[in-house]
Amino acid sequence: MADPEIQAQQQRATQLRALANHIDSLVSKPNKYSTETMKKWAGPNATQVRGDLAGWKTKCHTVAEALRTAAKDADKAAEDASKPKK
Numbered sequence: 001m002a003d004p005e006i007q008a009q010q011q012r013a014t015q016l017r018a019l020a021n022h023i024d025s026l027v028s029k030p031n032k033y034s035t036e037t038m039k040k041w042a043g044p045n046a047t048q049v050r051g052d053l054a055g056w057k058t059k060c061h062t063v064a065e066a067l068r069t070a071a072k073d074a075d076k077a078a079e080d081a082s083k084p085k086k
Helices: 004-026 028-037 044-082
Strands: none
Touching: 004 028, 004 044, 028 044
């Protein structure tokens, strides 16, 4: 049976990946709606909203990538801890 600390690290990595995927998807639907469904929507408000959504999409992607990096680090730590010590 695996060490509880190793299992906790692996669970943390899984949860971080799930959170990263959720954060990445937060802006996808509104962004898609404003750019594809509302093609005829025009004017300064439309431009501002589309610009704001693009900015938020970038911010969310940046946060999601940081979470994926933390998940990778947690997986690596769990892998290193599970290797037999010499």
